[in-house]
Amino acid sequence: xxxxxxxxxxDKEVIENIFDxxxxxxxxxxxxxxxxFPKHPTDAEVTIVVLRGTLSAQADNNQxxxxxxxxxxxxxxxxxxxxxxxxxxxxxxxxxxxx
Numbered sequence: 001x002x003x004x005x006x007x008x009x010x011d012k013e014v015i016e017n018i019f020d021x022x023x024x025x026x027x028x029x030x031x032x033x034x035x036x037f038p039k040h041p042t043d044a045e046v047t048i049v050v051l052r053g054t055l056s057a058q059a060d061n062n063q064x065x066x067x068x069x070x071x072x073x074x075x076x077x078x079x080x081x082x083x084x085x086x087x088x089x090x091x092x093x094x095x096x097x098x099x
Contacts, residue, residue: 011090024098031055031091036084044097046075053091058082 005018007028014030031037031053039058048055049072058064059079067073075081085091 018094022099024096027095027097029091029093029095031083031085031093033085033088033090035091037082039080039082042075042077042079042081042097044099045077046081047096047098048073048075049094049096051092051094053085053089054087055091055093056084056086 003019005026007016007018008014008030010030011032012030013032013035014028016028018026018028020026048057048067050067050069052069054069055067055073056064057067057073057075059075059081061080064082065073
């Protein structure tokens with residue numbers, strides 16, 4: 001039987017775990033306008049799915065890239081990443097980490 005998981009439907013800031021097991025985990029993130037996640041090394045292979053808004057992402061010391069609704073970004077383990085919402089709308093993401 002398949003497992004079903006739920007996440008919040010909100011415009012308010014959220015970082016919530018949807019599921020977590022020994023192989024991978026999925027988080028749901030809602031970033032209000034102006035929200036920044038400081039530069040940090042990724043602790044796993046990361047896939048980010050943008051559900052709404054436009055995410056600004058900077059990997060290592062490269063130029064920031066814009067990741068829009070309907071796009072998916074992959075980040076290798078150990079990459080220094082900076083994520084921020086410099087847009088005019090809330091950014092909503094699903095973040096999948098493969099261990």
